[in-house]
Amino acid sequence: MISADFYPTAIQFDAPSYVPTFHLTDTIRNCDANAFSAFYWLGWLSWDNLPDCWKLSEYVLTNTDLSFNIATPPQNVNIGFASLYDASQNSGTVKYPECYYDSPLVPVSQSYARYINKLDVMGVGNSGVRFGWHCSYIYGTGDSLTNRNYKDGEFAKSGKALYDFLYGDATETITLVTGITYELDFNNMDEDGSFHFTTTYNDTNYDFVISFSYCASLNMRNVSPSATASTRNVNAYPMYSMTMDDNIYSFINTGSCFYLASGYPACIINKQTMQPNAAQSGNIIGDYIANGLVCDIPKAFANSPKYSRLITGNAHVFNRGSDIAVYRMLTRAEMQKIVGLSLRQSDGTHNTYGYQNELSYAPYITENNEFTATLITGDLSDDAFKEKLRPWQYDENEWEENDYTEDDLPPYDGGGGDDDTDSGGDDIRPSDWTNLRIGAANNFVTLYGMTAETVSDFGRKMWAQLADPEFWQMVGTAFTNDFSINPADMMRYFVSLRYFPFDVSDFAHTTASGIYIGRAATPIAPSVGVAYPLRLSNSTVQVSGGTLTIPRRYNDFRDYEPCTTVQVHIPFCGSVEVPASEVMGHTMDLTYKIDLQTGAMLGVLCVSSNTYYVIATVAGTVGASIPITANNNIEFLQRIATLGGGLVGGGVSGALKGAMLGGEVGAVVGAVAGTVGGGVGALAGLPPVTVHKQGNASGFANLGGVPYAYATVQRSRFELPDNYGHTTGYACDFAATIGGLSGYTVCDNVDTSGLSCNSRERDEIKRLLESGVYV
Amino acid sequence: MEVILCNISADPLKLDKRTNYAAASKVSLACQLNTPINIENPEFILSVSVATGYNYAYVPTWGKYYFLHESTILDGTRCMIPGTCDVLTSNADEIKELNVRVKRYETNRNKDVMDNGVTKTARTHTDNYIFSGGYTFVIGEGSGLQSFYHYVLSVVGGDGSQSGGGDGD
Numbered sequence: 001m002i003s004a005d006f007y008p009t010a011i012q013f014d015a016p017s018y019v020p021t022f023h024l025t026d027t028i029r030n031c032d033a034n035a036f037s038a039f040y041w042l043g044w045l046s047w048d049n050l051p052d053c054w055k056l057s058e059y060v061l062t063n064t065d066l067s068f069n070i071a072t073p074p075q076n077v078n079i080g081f082a083s084l085y086d087a088s089q090n091s092g093t094v095k096y097p098e099c100y101y102d103s104p105l106v107p108v109s110q111s112y113a114r115y116i117n118k119l120d121v122m123g124v125g126n127s128g129v130r131f132g133w134h135c136s137y138i139y140g141t142g143d144s145l146t147n148r149n150y151k152d153g154e155f156a157k158s159g160k161a162l163y164d165f166l167y168g169d170a171t172e173t174i175t176l177v178t179g180i181t182y183e184l185d186f187n188n189m190d191e192d193g194s195f196h197f198t199t200t201y202n203d204t205n206y207d208f209v210i211s212f213s214y215c216a217s218l219n220m221r222n223v224s225p226s227a228t229a230s231t232r233n234v235n236a237y238p239m240y241s242m243t244m245d246d247n248i249y250s251f252i253n254t255g256s257c258f259y260l261a262s263g264y265p266a267c268i269i270n271k272q273t274m275q276p277n278a279a280q281s282g283n284i285i286g287d288y289i290a291n292g293l294v295c296d297i298p299k300a301f302a303n304s305p306k307y308s309r310l311i312t313g314n315a316h317v318f319n320r321g322s323d324i325a326v327y328r329m330l331t332r333a334e335m336q337k338i339v340g341l342s343l344r345q346s347d348g349t350h351n352t353y354g355y356q357n358e359l360s361y362a363p364y365i366t367e368n369n370e371f372t373a374t375l376i377t378g379d380l381s382d383d384a385f386k387e388k389l390r391p392w393q394y395d396e397n398e399w400e401e402n403d404y405t406e407d408d409l410p411p412y413d414g415g416g417g418d419d420d421t422d423s424g425g426d427d428i429r430p431s432d433w434t435n436l437r438i439g440a441a442n443n444f445v446t447l448y449g450m451t452a453e454t455v456s457d458f459g460r461k462m463w464a465q466l467a468d469p470e471f472w473q474m475v476g477t478a479f480t481n482d483f484s485i486n487p488a489d490m491m492r493y494f495v496s497l498r499y500f501p502f503d504v505s506d507f508a509h510t511t512a513s514g515i516y517i518g519r520a521a522t523p524i525a526p527s528v529g530v531a532y533p534l535r536l537s538n539s540t541v542q543v544s545g546g547t548l549t550i551p552r553r554y555n556d557f558r559d560y561e562p563c564t565t566v567q568v569h570i571p572f573c574g575s576v577e578v579p580a581s582e583v584m585g586h587t588m589d590l591t592y593k594i595d596l597q598t599g600a601m602l603g604v605l606c607v608s609s610n611t612y613y614v615i616a617t618v619a620g621t622v623g624a625s626i627p628i629t630a631n632n633n634i635e636f637l638q639r640i641a642t643l644g645g646g647l648v649g650g651g652v653s654g655a656l657k658g659a660m661l662g663g664e665v666g667a668v669v670g671a672v673a674g675t676v677g678g679g680v681g682a683l684a685g686l687p688p689v690t691v692h693k694q695g696n697a698s699g700f701a702n703l704g705g706v707p708y709a710y711a712t713v714q715r716s717r718f719e720l721p722d723n724y725g726h727t728t729g730y731a732c733d734f735a736a737t738i739g740g741l742s743g744y745t746v747c748d749n750v751d752t753s754g755l756s757c758n759s760r761e762r763d764e765i766k767r768l769l770e771s772g773v774y775v
Numbered sequence: 776m777e778v779i780l781c782n783i784s785a786d787p788l789k790l791d792k793r794t795n796y797a798a799a800s801k802v803s804l805a806c807q808l809n810t811p812i813n814i815e816n817p818e819f820i821l822s823v824s825v826a827t828g829y830n831y832a833y834v835p836t837w838g839k840y841y842f843l844h845e846s847t848i849l850d851g852t853r854c855m856i857p858g859t860c861d862v863l864t865s866n867a868d869e870i871k872e873l874n875v876r877v878k879r880y881e882t883n884r885n886k887d888v889m890d891n892g893v894t895k896t897a898r899t900h901t902d903n904y905i906f907s908g909g910y911t912f913v914i915g916e917g918s919g920l921q922s923f924y925h926y927v928l929s930v931v932g933g934d935g936s937q938s939g940g941g942d943g944d
Contacts, residue, residue: 444931444932445929445930445931445932446929446930446932447927447928447929447930448927448928448929448930449924449926449927450924450926450927450928451923451924451925451926452925452926454926455926455928458928493930493931493932494928494929494930494931495929495930495931496927496928496929497926497927497928497929498926498927498929499925499926500925500926500927501912501913501925502910502912502913502925503913503923503924503925504924504925504927505923505924510924515928515930516930516932517930517931517932518931518932533928534924536927543909543910544908544909544910545906545909545910546905546906546907546908546909546910547906547907547908547909548904548905548906548907550904553900555886556884556886556887557886557887557888557889557890558893563895571912572912588906590906590909592910596927596929597927597929622912623927626926707911707912707913708905708906708909708910708911708912709905709906709909710903710904710905710906711903711904711906712901712902712903713901713902713903713904714899714900714901715899715900715901715902716895716896716898716899716900717895717896717898717899717900718893718894718895718896719893719894719896720893720894724892724893725880725881725882726881728879728892729878729879729880729881729892730879730880730881730882730883730884730890731878731879731884731885731888731889731890731891731892732877732878732879732880732883732884732885732888733876733877733878733885733888734876734877734880734883734885735874735875735876735877736874736875736877737871737872737873737874737875738790738870738871738872738873738874738875739871739872741877741880742881742882743880743881743882744879744880744881745877745879745880745881746877746878746879746880747875747876747877747878748875748876748877748878749876750873750875751873751874751875752873754869754872754873755866755869755870755873756866756869757862757865757866757869760815761815761860761862761865761866764862765862765863765866765870768788768862768863769870769873769875772788772879773788773789773790773863774786774788774789774790775790775791775871
């Protein structure tokens, strides 16, 4: 395992230098030769002034420069540069380097598989430009060398893909993810190497930057020359014919090759120094030479005037053992930044693209051409290190470091007052209807709390008794003597049956009782073993929804609208937006007020700050209505009654008995023997049944929401440049003598009467002070 | 008239550039003024063929400081440099005595003042906070439907024991 202290002294840079030399110290020289399978050296060059200064340089690993100890060379070390470039001007619509996932350039079957290219190839393609959003990582999955069939959806993905692949559960065999992004403002790069897009890609202004932030590695295949480059493709088979039969010659592909009719800069050389303007030798670029192609990067660049701001990294060559050689192109113009060195460690089961262990090093050159470095080092088994490597990704639950936070700001000179001083006056409290008895439980309407078993039993009993002559006798006594009511109307005495998502006995006063219907003196009692209904003495209940104090995030104006919004979600009632200024930092108190008869609910939201007051009320339905009657069955019973000469009078018993002799009635009795819940279905064998609903069963859908109250606080995010105070100034409002101030100051409505200058000068001074001056 | 030329690097919006002026290398030259003379925007005619590298001037006679602009070569021996009065520095002492209402300041802020200069991004951060101590409604299987009183039956009528009364008998 690579230790974390391997790197701090591993690499040094000569600085300042346009052509930096980097040294590997003793640490790396003496490291375990087998510790690394590869390490990549990423760089980029700006070629603003390339026609004048571009030059190929080389680095050969020696003891004094890039000092792998030749005597005991670290095995399996690959060093390389990456490249990114644009080749569109000479290849029609091709605008990006083409890289091929399935390129045959490197056989997959190579057992030693120290090749980087095959799975490291990435890039952007003409048909698959997907930079993602704020994406640091892009990888290509072109699946056909011939078709360049980039998969749009996969060609470029966000850095999250990399992260998932490297450290997550992703099983996708990903191509090497690299940090390529683009940016118009090259200088607008964070020190950690991350970029922030300031513009969208512009076809006419190619600005590429190799983004390396947390970048594990990068390896671009070269856009390779082809004498027959189509208008669509820049063919990419410069190494097509290179042999891979010598595992010493493991290599990283790529290079910065441009398609130019006059020459082809080639960067993949093995064991040889690449010479500009000269044919290269070696098997890797054998094809080039065979075709008279010349590596002529200076010329290529000189003929590429349109690349005014294109930035490119460059090729890498590498090898291992005593054949180590590194070549790279450098520019003497603006070696703006050099970024991203990563080391990989083979775990013995993974080859170089196994990504099992990796260290990254991200040095860069400052504006003064001084090298500096942000060392990212560690082991992938270390979560903290992994975190460092993690690419930027949007995580709404994570506050970013660049968020405009309290710590970023200077001490305040006012505001942010005591929360408890925001309000005052009298308390405003909702009514207490805990024991409300309006319209129910009052002998006009009686409410019974029931268990599911009780409901089932009651329904069963009702249906069964409807076919029982003795029951009708009882009913007749109860109803007809006083009201002359047709017993078929009896079901109308049931106002509603509702389901509530709470035990009503927890909140209402109750007395166990049978169910009385109308004026019936005899209650319908439950069957033996079934819980008695509970006669409710109050028709409303009041339930606490809890309290909530929403913390402030910014402790300034951003905690309120329009920067922050607060929505309170009340079960069964929906959501209500409450003023952030009213609730932020205060305690909300929610009460549910529920009408057991109608199922209605009122959510009453109060705020407790200096005073207590109602801030919102939201109505909803909590009681789900359950159908309990069937008209057709009533009609059917009416027919039964008619058969017996009506239920009026004492002849009902005989009539019903006679009626029950018929099979139809027998079927009914059998059918209704089930529970109420299965009532409709149980009656399926009967003539068409029309269910008459006493309530609306849609209330059940309402129960599918979140069963508790919560608040959603949506806070805007802000960007605050480091120089905000110096260039814009923080908002404030105070009086002061200018001479006592210091720094950027914007005044308001300046009174210049104290000045002795003329009026025009006064006006100018007033204008300047009101637009901002540095005191 | 004497004009003292120099080159300073201070921001034009700096209130008092006299420190910068004092620290700068200065050249004192005699000059004429192009007529008509506008003291706020004078045109200094210098008896030198070219005067470059100067961006600031002080005219002792007027006690005023000037921003210098591009010089114009008049002939082989003279050049003209237009200037604009630096009203801030020229009146710095009096300006410093002004009592003003500060709306923006580099090192102080008022937390409760809306700052429209801060860039609000398109992204937001959403937090959900659950009310604590409140009742959580119980729905569905496992909620004790068989043994708890979740149903309410509403029936017309009252206690049967009272049914005998008020019936009109």
